[in-house]
Each structure stands twice: as C-alpha cells, then as structure tokens.
Amino acid sequence: MDAIIQKRLGLKELESKIVTADEAAALISNGDVVGMSGFTRAGDAKVVPMALVERAKNEKFKIDVYTGASLGPEVDKYLAEAGVIRKRGPFQGDAGIRNLINSGDVLYVDAHLSHNAELVRQGIIGPIKHLILEAVAITEDGFIIPTNSVGNSPIFAEYAENIIIELNISHPEALVGIHDIYVPAEQGKREAIPMTDAMQRIGDIGIKVDPAKIKAIVISEEPDAPSLIVPPDEETQTMANILLDFFRDEIKAGRLTKQLMPLQSGVGSVANAVLDGFADSEFEDLVVASEVLQDAVFNLIDAGKVKFAAATSITLTEELQKKVYGNLEKYADKICLRTQEISNHPELIRRLGLISINTALELDIYGNVNSTHVSGTRMMNGIGGSGDFARNARLGIFVTKSYAKGGAISSIVPMVSHVDHTEHDVDVIVTEQGIADLRGLAPKERVPLIIENCAHPDYKEQLWDYYNRAVEATGSHQTPHILEEALSWHVNLAKNKTMKKEVAKA
Amino acid sequence: MDAIIQKRLGLKELESKIVTADEAAALISNGDVVGMSGFTRAGDAKVVPMALVERAKNEKFKIDVYTGASLGPEVDKYLAEAGVIRKRGPFQGDAGIRNLINSGDVLYVDAHLSHNAELVRQGIIGPIKHLILEAVAITEDGFIIPTNSVGNSPIFAEYAENIIIELNISHPEALVGIHDIYVPAEQGKREAIPMTDAMQRIGDIGIKVDPAKIKAIVISEEPDAPSLIVPPDEETQTMANILLDFFRDEIKAGRLTKQLMPLQSGVGSVANAVLDGFADSEFEDLVVASEVLQDAVFNLIDAGKVKFAAATSITLTEELQKKVYGNLEKYADKICLRTQEISNHPELIRRLGLISINTALELDIYGNVNSTHVSGTRMMNGIGGSGDFARNARLGIFVTKSYAKGGAISSIVPMVSHVDHTEHDVDVIVTEQGIADLRGLAPKERVPLIIENCAHPDYKEQLWDYYNRAVEATGSHQTPHILEEALSWHVNLAKNKTMKKEVAKA
Incomplete structure (x- = not known):
C-alpha cells in the first residue's frame, strides 16, 4: 500500500475494506436512500457516484440522494442525467439536475438546511441505507476526518446502516484539526449548545462511528469542482459600498461597533463581492460565522480584517484553493468547519446576533422575498440556509441587482411570484440603486x-402606479393589492419578454 | 389607604406615587412611544388607556402603542377609535382597531412575537417613553408582579424611561409566584438560555426595575375582557380526533411516546377544541409549552392529563376564570408565566422539540399558509407566535376548516393570497375532512x-383541474402554477361572492 494511504488510514483494521469504486458502488441497490457528503461543491463524494453512473449504463435503478447542500457535476449532473436519482434534497445548484427537477423527472425537497438533522433523527429522511463520505483521513482513534465540508455527514453517519468512505488523498492532511464536530442529542434530551462566542470550538476533530459500519473504502484523488463565482463588477461593488455605509450609520446610531457582529454571507457572486468590499475599509477584528467560506473570506484574513471564520464548507476558485491549501497551517487557527446543523442553528444565530447577507431573486414592494422560483414555478437552486439566517439574524439583509436580463426584468415587483422570506423576516434590502431599511415599519x-x-x-x-391604484381599490388595506394584476408583471414577461408595461401595450 | 392596597404595595417608598388615572394619563405626550402590558386580552393596562380616551375628547394627540400581543377593547377599540393610536405592534385581535388598520388610519407592524425584545434592545422599537404595566403587587424587595400575562413587559420595563403601574387588586394575590421572568442579555454577550425541560423555572418571580422609574401608580379593579372562544362544534371535534389518531400513529412509528412532546396550541377556538380532545384520550403526563393557556389546558390539568403548563398569558372565559382564580393554589405548582421572548424562543422551541398547532386562514395545494390577510390585503389579526413555533417546532401542524362562509370560500386554494408560513415550515395540515402529512415530500x-x-x-x-393544467402548462416545473389564474379564486370571490367556478360562469 502507498505510504500516503497508510498514513491517512490510521485505523489499521480498516485496510481490508479498501475496494474499487465499482465494488463500492455495487453495494447500493435500487430504492436505497443514500446520504452523501458535500456542501456547495466542496467535499462531495465523487468517484463512487461516477461508478454508479457507469453502472446505470447497463442497469435500471433509482436512489434518493440527500446531502449537505449542492454537489459538483458528478452527482448533480452526471448521476442525475443517468436517471438514477428519484428524489433529491435539501439543496442543489447545477443546471443538470435543475432541468430534471423542472421537467418532473426528479423530485426535489427544498428545505431549510438546519432542519435536515432533525428529520434524520425522526426518520422522516431515511432510513438511510448508505452514507458516501469523502474523508481526508481516518485517525488511529477512529475519527473520520471530512475534507473541505462537513454538512450533514455526522448525522448521516450516526443513522446510516452502512458507510462508504472516499479517502481523497488530494486534499492536504493539514485539514486534520480544522473541523469541530458537535452533534446535539435528541430533542427533549438535549443540552443547550455550549457556544457563546462564534470563535469557540465545542466538539471533536472528526466523526466517530462504529468501525463495523464502514463497509468500503475507496481511494480517490478527484479534486472538487471549483467555485463558479464571478469577480465583482461595478454594480456589486456599488452594493458593497452601500452596505458598508449602512454599517457605518449603524455604528453612529450606537447599534453596532467597529467589529460589527459575526457575519454570514450567502453563496454567490454578489455576497462574495460584498464581503470583498471590507478589504479596503476601516472595519477590523471581524468574525465570519457563515455556512460557506468563499474566496473573499480568505482575502480578508490575509488583509488582517477577519480574525476568525467558521462555516460548514470552504468553496474556492481554483487559484485560491491552491494558495490556501499550500498555506493551510497559516489559516488553521483562524478557520473552523462545523456541521450545518450548528452553522445554521437558530439557537446560535439568535444568541450570537449574526448579520446575515443573502441574495434575493426578486422582492416585492412590501418586502417579501423570492429566492428560489423563477416566475413562481421553475426552481433555481433552493432556499438553502437563507431562511435559517434571515429569520434569526440580528440584521437580515437581502441583496439583488434591481434588474435582470438587460432590464427586461425588474427584481422589484408588485407581488413576488413565490415567497421564501416573508415581510416579517426581511430587515434591509440593497440593490445597486440604494438601500431600504425596513426595520420597524408597517x-x-x-x-x-x-x-x-x-x-x-x-x-x-x-x-407607483400599481401601488397607488391598489391603495385606491382596497381603501388602503394593510397590504394593498389588486389581485387581478398582482402577478401580471410575470405574465407580461412570459408573453412579451419584458415586465415593461408600454411594450405590453404596444 | 385600603388594607388591601397596603398589602399589595410592599415597597413603601412608592405609596407617594399613587395618583388618579387622569393624572397618570397626563404624563403621556403627543408623539410618545408607549409600551403596554397585555397579551391575548389578559393582563392589559385598562384604566390609564381609558383616561387617555377621555383626554382625547378635548385634545388632539397621537401615540405609538407596542404590547405583548392583542389587548381588550380599552386600547384596541376605544383608544384606537378615539384616533389616539398612530402606530400599533406587534399583534391585535379587535374589530375596532382592525378596521382602522385596513382603512389606512392606523399603521400596524405585524411581527413575530419572539422578535420584539431584540428590536427593543436595538432601539428599533423605541425609545420607549412610558410603560403602562398592570401588576397584581409590588413586593417589599421591589419585584413588580404582573397579573395574568407577562408578554413584553420585562423588556419594556428595562428600556422605558418611565413606568406607570396599574395596580389591579381584582386579581388574586395568589398570582405571586407563578411568574418566571428571565431576560437574556444583549446579543453576543448572552449565555445559553438555561432551560432543558419545559417544566423548569429559570428566572425571578417578578420584574425588577429602578424604583425611580416608577412615576405613577393607579389603583384599578377593572377585570380583563373575557376570552371570546366558542365551544367545540362537531367539526372542530372531528379535527381533534383526526389529530389524536395522527399522534397515535406517530407513537406506533416510534417517533413519539405517550407523553408526546411539549404542546403549543395557538389562540382561538379550533386550537382550544383540539386540546379539549385530549381529555378523554389515553395520553397522559402531557406538558404544555405555549404562548397562551386557554380553558382547555385547565380542564386537562383537572382531568389529570396535563402535569405542567407554561405560557406567557392565561386567557379564560368568564366562568373558568372564576373557577381558576378561586383555586389558584391548586394550580400554582402546575403553571408558569414567562416572557414571550422565552415562551416563543427559537432556541427553546427547537431544543425541547415542541409540537405546535396553529390556525390557518387559507393554505394552498403546495402547503403554503396564509394566517393573516383576508384575500391578500385585509389584515385579520397578525402572525403572532405562529411563525416562531411552526418554523422551529419538531412538528408544525396547521388546522383550519376546509371551507368558510357556508361553502362560498375554500380554505384550500391554488395559491394563497398572502404567505406567512412557507412550504418549508408546514409539516402537517388538518381540516375536518382529514389530514395531510407533508413531511419529507416534494x-x-x-x-x-x-x-x-x-x-x-x-x-x-x-x-385538480387547476393543478393538472398547471403541470401541463409548465411542463411539470418544481411548483406548477398558471400565474394568470393563480389568484383567480379570490378574484372570483370578490366579484361573485363565491370561489366556485360554475357560479362564476353562470
């Protein structure tokens, strides 16, 4: 055996479990509920799913796949397009599976990311037959060390009948020690989560399971699919500046200090750009407590702006991944990977007083936010953790450009075509045009x-025309609407390729 | 001074603060933000607001009123109709103020009841000039003892500049000791809430403030407006039975035990009837952890079914109030009144694994719930605590009759006209027709x-006709809709007084 594998496989009794990806994939049967590691295309199982793709060429079978969050193309494109996935949860972000979800070929259970663990405990998700878990090592004392995401793997490992490990030796061993795995007990028998500071470590460095559950170990060198975020543009830069000025005003008003509060920023280019904006600012000693750490966070650590960053996944562009992996020791005491149940837990989000920044697809004049469904019907990615954060944050901020498709779409509409975050959960809205602070307003x-x-x-x-007529029509009800027209902007878009009214009339 | 007043006013230095209601009301100025005690028509300030109503006959002034939740007619009818209320939050349930909200005369900030305290800490609600607080006593060591609700009074008391006490001697002194007042520190400086069992007491018996803040004490004997719930009818009885059978199935499936989990049941007749259904059941050692205790809970304590019940308010019909107040000693170790921040706290709801039962106004075929807006525009009561509970509960149940207005309205529609609880937050739906267990489903x-x-x-x-055509029209998107038609049932209702299609055509 390779020296590197021997070093990574500390628990020697497991050496006999090393098999090929095909052999591991053969353990999975039609109808199985399969948990997989992976969160925002980081730390996902890859070689066993690709072996399943191969197997599907000669055999018809379907499985249900639950993960941390979105996976790379191995599962959410190739496995999905091979027709193997019957049901998928709780999040995806790949055009491959997205198309199948919106054609009725894959059932998709889009759910709050902090809710999954409770559903596993109750058996609503499950019984989980197999967990396919990418690991960087298994220690002598039996801790499975995940790679660059934790997600739902610990709770899947607790409840799964079998565990298949993808021991991925392309990840650096220096990842050992950055994880902090804490799994609450059952509801009603559980202690308070013992964290009162986002920088605290409260758990183990890895996942402890009965080694007998580990049925196969596959050696892998497959890299993660790199992050797809695009660099900041002029408009995201403007949004970042608007937000920084807002924080400055909050400090003046005595509601925040220069350290702000722990920052959460959603997946995506806008949120990443907003964080990037802190680099040249006067803010310092920032703490990030998020679900995913993107490029911007590491740049802020380098710039001395962020002193600690915790999340459940690290998703980087190829270039930054190389830089971070080459200097992991430098970041080791400044970063921490938790389960998504902890990173997104209402208890901690409320206690620590997070500032949360998430992306809206569209929002309406009353502050309701759609973050999942294009024109109310077509699933984009999913709600992810945005609900966990927005509902419980000290400050729930949503960002979006004010328009899309070159101006044919207004991101602000009379009534959103699907609601993910209600008017009660949206504190502040930022577009490239400006900011609306909705707190305390009717x-x-x-x-x-x-x-x-x-x-x-x-x-x-x-x-204004819609709103004024809605006030008139209802006699100024609490939330004026003209129901015949409330969704007409989307209807116009479908028919005339624009939300602009003049064009509709022409 | 009356012996009874002397006995209730333990802190003797406050005797000089006793004034008339008119004198107390004179402390309040145009533009003030005023906190008031009261939650679900229990424990609300009454005589000072009525003095304000008198004052308004000769003077034009407006104030903002924030409370625990809904108040009796003194504030939410008479004071509102006198034109004194500019803005009201976070909940109401009176036709008087409701009409003014829906005519644009009163601004209404409908909010999650667990969120208010954080907004007070941040100064978003405030600065609070006065708190008018109904108390049953002020102890020698300076604890102000609220009457039959706690609501937001402790956080208001902490932040208010002045406190006006309505010392209501019609409430029995035996209320002293049933409150459990725990107020978390600021976000980021706060400990975990030290409660791991719904039966635990974690705080003080009353509210401690700097006595210098108490600017006036008014003696009152005004009773609360009695609860307006109606007795169970055949259909609510059926819903209760359906729910009990569901719990039995959950026990068989190993997901619950005969003690169930702590029960929360929303305000209203349906929720009350459902609880009543436990009386003749085999369930026992039940614990209630709710925001309001209605008649049913006391009947269940009497029947030996409920061993402990905590909430932030006790709202009873006149008859039961007499019975309970006449035997308070009997209930003293079985009930507990907390702040609404604690009764509704996401941290505790999730940790303790509550079963939550709340009322829907309407819901749609995908499981989104409207619990506030009639036909999407007209405010009914407000979201109250339903979002706190449904989002964080182990089991979030919504109940509604399947129809209203003699069948002219279907409570189940293609698309709800307003969303308060999204598809991600609704586990189970019960009508008199049956039950839909939506957990884990796309x-x-x-x-x-x-x-x-x-x-x-x-x-x-x-x-079915709508759904099938929506599937066809979208090619089976994640959430099929025909946007032109999605709200047409409500439009039909407005035009033709029915949601039935044939009638519309006729």
Missing part, C-alpha cells in the same frame, strides 16, 4: 423606501 | 394529499 411605510431607493428607474413609475 | 407529492385528504368535496375537482 407595509405601507416600506413601499416608498423600496420603490424610491431600490427599484430600477425604468420601473419606478410603473410600481 | 411540492408535487404534497398536492394529492392536500386535495384528497383536506379539501372540501365541493372544491376537489376544481383544484
């Missing part, structure tokens, strides 16, 4: 702020 | 359960 007080500060100039008049 | 899997098990027979065909 619906009708929010309207002028959202239209005047955040909507694209092309749509302001049209929004 | 949107399209939920549809047949909701239509077949829960919809009224008069509307099943019409719902």
Whole structure:
C-alpha cells in the first residue's frame, strides 16, 4: 500500500475494506436512500457516484440522494442525467439536475438546511441505507476526518446502516484539526449548545462511528469542482459600498461597533463581492460565522480584517484553493468547519446576533422575498440556509441587482411570484440603486423606501402606479393589492419578454 | 389607604406615587412611544388607556402603542377609535382597531412575537417613553408582579424611561409566584438560555426595575375582557380526533411516546377544541409549552392529563376564570408565566422539540399558509407566535376548516393570497375532512394529499383541474402554477361572492 494511504488510514483494521469504486458502488441497490457528503461543491463524494453512473449504463435503478447542500457535476449532473436519482434534497445548484427537477423527472425537497438533522433523527429522511463520505483521513482513534465540508455527514453517519468512505488523498492532511464536530442529542434530551462566542470550538476533530459500519473504502484523488463565482463588477461593488455605509450609520446610531457582529454571507457572486468590499475599509477584528467560506473570506484574513471564520464548507476558485491549501497551517487557527446543523442553528444565530447577507431573486414592494422560483414555478437552486439566517439574524439583509436580463426584468415587483422570506423576516434590502431599511415599519411605510431607493428607474413609475391604484381599490388595506394584476408583471414577461408595461401595450 | 392596597404595595417608598388615572394619563405626550402590558386580552393596562380616551375628547394627540400581543377593547377599540393610536405592534385581535388598520388610519407592524425584545434592545422599537404595566403587587424587595400575562413587559420595563403601574387588586394575590421572568442579555454577550425541560423555572418571580422609574401608580379593579372562544362544534371535534389518531400513529412509528412532546396550541377556538380532545384520550403526563393557556389546558390539568403548563398569558372565559382564580393554589405548582421572548424562543422551541398547532386562514395545494390577510390585503389579526413555533417546532401542524362562509370560500386554494408560513415550515395540515402529512415530500407529492385528504368535496375537482393544467402548462416545473389564474379564486370571490367556478360562469 502507498505510504500516503497508510498514513491517512490510521485505523489499521480498516485496510481490508479498501475496494474499487465499482465494488463500492455495487453495494447500493435500487430504492436505497443514500446520504452523501458535500456542501456547495466542496467535499462531495465523487468517484463512487461516477461508478454508479457507469453502472446505470447497463442497469435500471433509482436512489434518493440527500446531502449537505449542492454537489459538483458528478452527482448533480452526471448521476442525475443517468436517471438514477428519484428524489433529491435539501439543496442543489447545477443546471443538470435543475432541468430534471423542472421537467418532473426528479423530485426535489427544498428545505431549510438546519432542519435536515432533525428529520434524520425522526426518520422522516431515511432510513438511510448508505452514507458516501469523502474523508481526508481516518485517525488511529477512529475519527473520520471530512475534507473541505462537513454538512450533514455526522448525522448521516450516526443513522446510516452502512458507510462508504472516499479517502481523497488530494486534499492536504493539514485539514486534520480544522473541523469541530458537535452533534446535539435528541430533542427533549438535549443540552443547550455550549457556544457563546462564534470563535469557540465545542466538539471533536472528526466523526466517530462504529468501525463495523464502514463497509468500503475507496481511494480517490478527484479534486472538487471549483467555485463558479464571478469577480465583482461595478454594480456589486456599488452594493458593497452601500452596505458598508449602512454599517457605518449603524455604528453612529450606537447599534453596532467597529467589529460589527459575526457575519454570514450567502453563496454567490454578489455576497462574495460584498464581503470583498471590507478589504479596503476601516472595519477590523471581524468574525465570519457563515455556512460557506468563499474566496473573499480568505482575502480578508490575509488583509488582517477577519480574525476568525467558521462555516460548514470552504468553496474556492481554483487559484485560491491552491494558495490556501499550500498555506493551510497559516489559516488553521483562524478557520473552523462545523456541521450545518450548528452553522445554521437558530439557537446560535439568535444568541450570537449574526448579520446575515443573502441574495434575493426578486422582492416585492412590501418586502417579501423570492429566492428560489423563477416566475413562481421553475426552481433555481433552493432556499438553502437563507431562511435559517434571515429569520434569526440580528440584521437580515437581502441583496439583488434591481434588474435582470438587460432590464427586461425588474427584481422589484408588485407581488413576488413565490415567497421564501416573508415581510416579517426581511430587515434591509440593497440593490445597486440604494438601500431600504425596513426595520420597524408597517407595509405601507416600506413601499416608498423600496420603490424610491431600490427599484430600477425604468420601473419606478410603473410600481407607483400599481401601488397607488391598489391603495385606491382596497381603501388602503394593510397590504394593498389588486389581485387581478398582482402577478401580471410575470405574465407580461412570459408573453412579451419584458415586465415593461408600454411594450405590453404596444 | 385600603388594607388591601397596603398589602399589595410592599415597597413603601412608592405609596407617594399613587395618583388618579387622569393624572397618570397626563404624563403621556403627543408623539410618545408607549409600551403596554397585555397579551391575548389578559393582563392589559385598562384604566390609564381609558383616561387617555377621555383626554382625547378635548385634545388632539397621537401615540405609538407596542404590547405583548392583542389587548381588550380599552386600547384596541376605544383608544384606537378615539384616533389616539398612530402606530400599533406587534399583534391585535379587535374589530375596532382592525378596521382602522385596513382603512389606512392606523399603521400596524405585524411581527413575530419572539422578535420584539431584540428590536427593543436595538432601539428599533423605541425609545420607549412610558410603560403602562398592570401588576397584581409590588413586593417589599421591589419585584413588580404582573397579573395574568407577562408578554413584553420585562423588556419594556428595562428600556422605558418611565413606568406607570396599574395596580389591579381584582386579581388574586395568589398570582405571586407563578411568574418566571428571565431576560437574556444583549446579543453576543448572552449565555445559553438555561432551560432543558419545559417544566423548569429559570428566572425571578417578578420584574425588577429602578424604583425611580416608577412615576405613577393607579389603583384599578377593572377585570380583563373575557376570552371570546366558542365551544367545540362537531367539526372542530372531528379535527381533534383526526389529530389524536395522527399522534397515535406517530407513537406506533416510534417517533413519539405517550407523553408526546411539549404542546403549543395557538389562540382561538379550533386550537382550544383540539386540546379539549385530549381529555378523554389515553395520553397522559402531557406538558404544555405555549404562548397562551386557554380553558382547555385547565380542564386537562383537572382531568389529570396535563402535569405542567407554561405560557406567557392565561386567557379564560368568564366562568373558568372564576373557577381558576378561586383555586389558584391548586394550580400554582402546575403553571408558569414567562416572557414571550422565552415562551416563543427559537432556541427553546427547537431544543425541547415542541409540537405546535396553529390556525390557518387559507393554505394552498403546495402547503403554503396564509394566517393573516383576508384575500391578500385585509389584515385579520397578525402572525403572532405562529411563525416562531411552526418554523422551529419538531412538528408544525396547521388546522383550519376546509371551507368558510357556508361553502362560498375554500380554505384550500391554488395559491394563497398572502404567505406567512412557507412550504418549508408546514409539516402537517388538518381540516375536518382529514389530514395531510407533508413531511419529507416534494411540492408535487404534497398536492394529492392536500386535495384528497383536506379539501372540501365541493372544491376537489376544481383544484385538480387547476393543478393538472398547471403541470401541463409548465411542463411539470418544481411548483406548477398558471400565474394568470393563480389568484383567480379570490378574484372570483370578490366579484361573485363565491370561489366556485360554475357560479362564476353562470
């Protein structure tokens, strides 16, 4: 056996379990519920799923796949397109499986990421037949060390009948020690989560299971699919500046200090750009407590702005991944990977007072946010952790450009076509046009702020026209709407390729 | 001074603060933000607000009123109709103020009840000029003892500049000792809430403030407005039985035990009837951890079914109030009144694994729930605590009759006209027709359960017709809808007084 494998496989009794990916894949049967590691294309099982793809060429079978969050193409493109996935949860972000979800070929259970563990405990997700878990090592004392994400793997490992390990030796051994695995007991028999500071470690360095559950170990060198975020553009830069000015105002008002509060920032380019904006700012000693650490966080650590960053996954562009993996020792005491149950736990988000920044697909004049469904029907990615954070954060911020498709779509509409975050959960909205601070305001007080500060100039008049007529029509109800027209902007878009009214009339 | 007043006013230095209601009301100025005690028409300030109503006959002034939850008619009818209330939060349930909210005369900030305390700490609600607080006593060591609700009074007391006490001697002194007041510190500086069992007491028997803040004490004998719940009818009885059978099935499946988990049941007749259903059941040693204790809970204590019940308010019908107040000693070690921040805290709801039962106004074929807005625009009561509980509960149940207005309205519609609880937060739906267990299901899997098990027979065909055409029109998207038609049932209702399609055509 390779020296490197011998070194990574500390628990010697497991050496006999080393098999090929095909042999491991053969353990999986039609109808199985399969848990897989992976969160935002990081730390996902890859070689066993690809062996399943091969197997599917000669055999018809289907499985249910539950993960931490989105996976790379091995599962969410190739395995899905091979027709192997019957049901998928709780999050995805790949065009391959997305198309199958929106054609009725794959059932998709889009769920709050902090809820999954409870559903596993109750057996609503499950019984889990197999967990396929990418690991960087198994220590002598039997800790399975995940790679660059934790996600739901610890709770899957606790409840799964069998565990298949993908021992991925392309990840550096220096990852050992950065994980902090804490799994609450059953509801009603559980202690308070013993964390009062986002920088605290409260658990183990890895996942402890009965070694007899480990049925196969496959050696892998497959790298993660790299992060797909695009660099900041002028508009995301503007949004970042608007947000920084807002934080400055909050400090002046005595509601925040220069260290702010632990920051959560959602997956994606806008959120990443917003974080990037801190690099040249006066803010310091920042702490990140998020679900995913993207490039910006490591740049902020390098810049001395962020002193600690915890999440459940690290998703980097290829270039930054090389840099971070080459200097992991430098970051080791400044980063920490937790389970998604902990990174997204309402108990901790509320206690620690997080500032949360997530991306909206569209929002309405009253502050309701759609973050999942294009035109109300077509699933984009999923709600992910945005609900966990927005609902419980000290400050729940949503960011979006005010328009899409070159101006044919207004991100601000009379009524969102699908609601993921209600008016009660949205504190602040930022577009490249400006900011609307909705805290403490009644619906009708929010309207002028959202239209005047955040909507694209092309749509302001049209929004005011709708609102004024809705007030008139209802006699100024709590939330004025004209139900015949509330979704007409989306209908117009489908028919005339634009939300602009003049074009519809023409 | 009356002996009874002397006895209730333990802190003797406060005797000089006793004034008339008019004198106390004179302390309040135009533009003030005023906190008031009271939650579900229990423990609310009454005589000072009525003095404000008198004052408003000769003087134009407006104030913002924040409370625990809904108040009796003194504030939410008379004070509102006197034109004194500019803004109101976070909950109401009176036709008087409701009409003013829906005519644009009163601004209404409908909010999650667990969120208010954080907003007070941040100064988003505030600065609070006065708190008007109904108390049953002030002890020698300076604890202000609220009457039959706690609500937001402790956090208001901490942040208010002035406190006006309504010392209500019609409440029995035996209330002293049933409160358990625990107020978390600021976010980021806070410990875990030290409760791992719903029966635990973690705080003080009353509210401690700097006595210098108490600017006036008014003696009152005004009783609370009695609870308005109506007795169970055949249909609510049926819903209760369906729910009990569901719990039995959960026990068989190993997901619950005969003690169930701590029960939360929302305000209202349906929820009360469901609880009543436990009286003749085999369930025992039940614990209630709710926001309000209605008649049913005391009946269940009497029947030996409930061993402990905690909430933030006790709201009883006149008859039961007499019985309970006459025997308070009997209940003293079995009940407990907490702040609404604690009764509704996500941290505790999740940790303790609550079963939550709340009322829906309408719900859609995918499981989204509207619990606040009639036809999407007109505010009914508010979201109250339903979001705190449904989101974080182990089991989030919504109950509603399948129809309203004699069948002209279907409570199950293609798309709800307003969303308070998204598809991600609704586990189980119960109508008098049956039950839909939505846990772990994708949107399209939920549809047949909701239509077949829960919809009224008069509307099943019409719902299937919409759904089937929506699947066809979208090519089976994640959440099929026809946006032109999604809200047409409400439009039909407005135009033709019915959601039935045939009538619309006729």
